[in-house]
Amino acid sequence: MNAPSRDPEAGAPDERRSRLLAGAATTLAELSDVLTPLADRFAEAGHELYLVGGSVRDAVLGRLGADLDFTTDARPEQVQGLLRGWVDALWDTGIEFGTVSAVKRGETPDAPEHQIEITTFRADAYDRVGRNPVVRFGDSLGGDLVRRDFTVNAMAVRLGRGGALEFTDPLGGMDALLEGVLDTPATPQESFADDPLRMLRAARFVSQLGFALAPRVRDAIADMANEITRITAERVQAELDKLMLGEHPLEGIDVMVDTGLAERVIPEIPAMKLEIDEHHQHKDVYRHSLTVLKQAIDLEDGDPDLVLRWAALLHDIGKPDTKRNEAGGGVSFHHHEVVGAKMTRKRMRALKYSKQMVDDVSQLVFLHLRFHGYGEGRWTDSAVRRYVTDAGPLLPRLNKLVRADCTTRNKRRAAALRASYDDLEQRIDAIAAKEDLARVRPDLDGNEIMRVLDLPPGPDVGRAWKYLKELRLDRGPLDYDDAVAELKAWWAAQH
Structure with a gap:
């Protein structure tokens, strides 16, 4: 050359x-x-x-x-x-x-x-x-x-x-x-006025290449961030995903937040920058979420996992809407996982993500707190089965998300959380060795329910099926005669 x-x-x-x-x-x-x-x-x-x-x-x-x-x-x-x-x-x-x-x-x-x-x-x-x-x-x-x-x-x-x-x-x-600098051939104002998507591409290249923005580029994005609203949701989504899959997504996200781009395309992220006062202390939710994202990336097996990365970044977006200052200087965020899952679903739909992507990420956000409380020793085998069943095929990702969500600087607490999750995974493995946890089904299928209860197809069969599934989650597999007896007793109690 x-x-x-x-x-x-x-x-x-x-x-x-x-x-x-x-x-x-x-x-x-x-x-x-x-x-x-x-x-x-x-x-x-x-x-x-x-x-x-x-x-x-x-x-x-x-x-x-x-x-x-x-x-x-x-x-x-x-x-x-x-x-x-x-x-x-x-x-x-x-x-x-x-x-x-x-x-x-x-x-x-x-x-x-x-x-x-x-x-x-x-x-x-x-x-x-x-x-x-x-x-x-x-x-x-x-x-x-x-x-x-x-x-x-x-x-x-x-x-x-x-x-x-x-x-x-x-x-x-x-x-x-x-x-290692991103600059524009023409002035950034001309470049971004021609095509505002380039502002988001700048953040994406920061993530992919590890480069920094030239000061004039950063200033222009901050001044012109509102121009990104000219771009279709589909185009924005594609750039966001490329950013999330880059080698340096935390830096790319910081660019979006610092320049005001995030406020226009995914405002729930900068909203996590909650004001911290001297009387009511809590973690910086935004910085915590970036740390969780980094730790989730460290737990990936092989290729980047877009679902896991989005769930790690968004898992606490419900906190701003659920923040309550408690007596004595504490702060609570009750049910932020429920609120966060709804917010995740709404935002990802607005960005035109696929139904599967929306369902997976929002479900991980919804489930990310389920594990807390396990270490107190109150989980029965039934609770473990429900945890696995509710996670379904997302269980490996949920495992990683929960582990990544430990950002405490207290070494004793961090060690206790790791030990608790190790123990839960061992219990899951032990129960799975005896039962097919990946496919929990009632011990009797719909045809057998209709035969035993002499029912035609209809809502009653569905309600009976659901009852037997709940029973299966609570007690584990039943033999055929026990399942029939439980079904008949439940049916008799309905009439």
């Missing part, structure tokens, strides 16, 4: 710059089976082709995945013609915005499948009312790069014939990357 077009002395040590560029060149060379034939096709047709945006940034950072973004002077119809017959799938969903998408599979079964997006040089104009631009094709790479969101995403690699690579960085993206 040739030297950057920008002065290599600017803003960062030569050695690190050279090392990162050499690493990027190695990474891109490993993709020569995709990049070289693609570049040759465009060159033979007399067109330029550049790898751009997050693809270049991630190649420099050594984290390039299977998604590849390109820009070109070729018009969308020409791009389609150049790709047709070479890619494995081709679609035109974004063609009105100048983007053609495709899939290119590797030559071997274990080779990665590359998602390719090629966008014609753009020189968009925005109406600054909605998000979508009035698409206007540009005629130069420079004009295309300056319209991008951040300078770290405004670097490009020219793809020449035979695998030639040339790095170009007219806007100082490498300097910003080396300094």
Whole structure:
């Protein structure tokens, strides 16, 4: 890869710059089976082709995945013609915005499948009312790069014939990357007025990359935060999830809260910053929630768990609405888990999350306090069964959430909580070894209930089924004769 077009002395040590560029060149060379034939096709047709945006940034950072973004002077119809017959799938969903998408599979079964997006040089104009631009094709790479969101995403690699690579960085993206700073190519006011979603993307990149915002970017977001209301809930949701799945979500959330963005998109989070006075002491709920999120992340097995992360962040959002100052200087938050579950459901629905996501996160919020009291020794086997049954498939996540919710600095109390939960998990395992706790069902099914009680299908069968399930939770499995006797006794008591 040739030297950057920008002065290599600017803003960062030569050695690190050279090392990162050499690493990027190695990474891109490993993709020569995709990049070289693609570049040759465009060159033979007399067109330029550049790898751009997050693809270049991630190649420099050594984290390039299977998604590849390109820009070109070729018009969308020409791009389609150049790709047709070479890619494995081709679609035109974004063609009105100048983007053609495709899939290119590797030559071997274990080779990665590359998602390719090629966008014609753009020189968009925005109406600054909605998000979508009035698409206007540009005629130069420079004009295309300056319209991008951040300078770290405004670097490009020219793809020449035979695998030639040339790095170009007219806007100082490498300097910003080396300094770990997010800045905009144009003024942030212009950039965010054109597309307010970029403000939320700034917080997302803080989470994903661990970068800091340039002061002028942070100030502009704080001044323009209300512009985010121009963006659809679906787009906001997508950015929030990417932020939550990043390596540094706490820092991304802090950016949202500190700049006022969170107040516009998920106000329940900054609302957890309860005022603490000298007479009524309690934990900083906001900071506590971030700590729980961090500890939940530490407990993840493998890939990031979006449901667990959202539940950890939102588990105490019911506290502001339930706060009561008690005599003697104490503070209570009675039933905050119930209120919090309702608030979670309402907010996630407003953000257009799926029903499953809404149900899972709100249920974890609702159940996160259920464990407290176990250490007092009052839980029967019936209580353990109900805990497992109510959690259902969320039980592994609930286990992690409850453990993460221990943020006390009192080492003795923290040790006692860990020991209590260890004991509960052992009891769950012991009961599960005897019973199928994952699928607690009545000892008699609906057909048998109708036969025993001589009932037709209807509400009475449902009520009998529910009674037998409660009995199963209280007493564990019954043999057939005992279950029939209990059912008949219950039925007789109803009449």
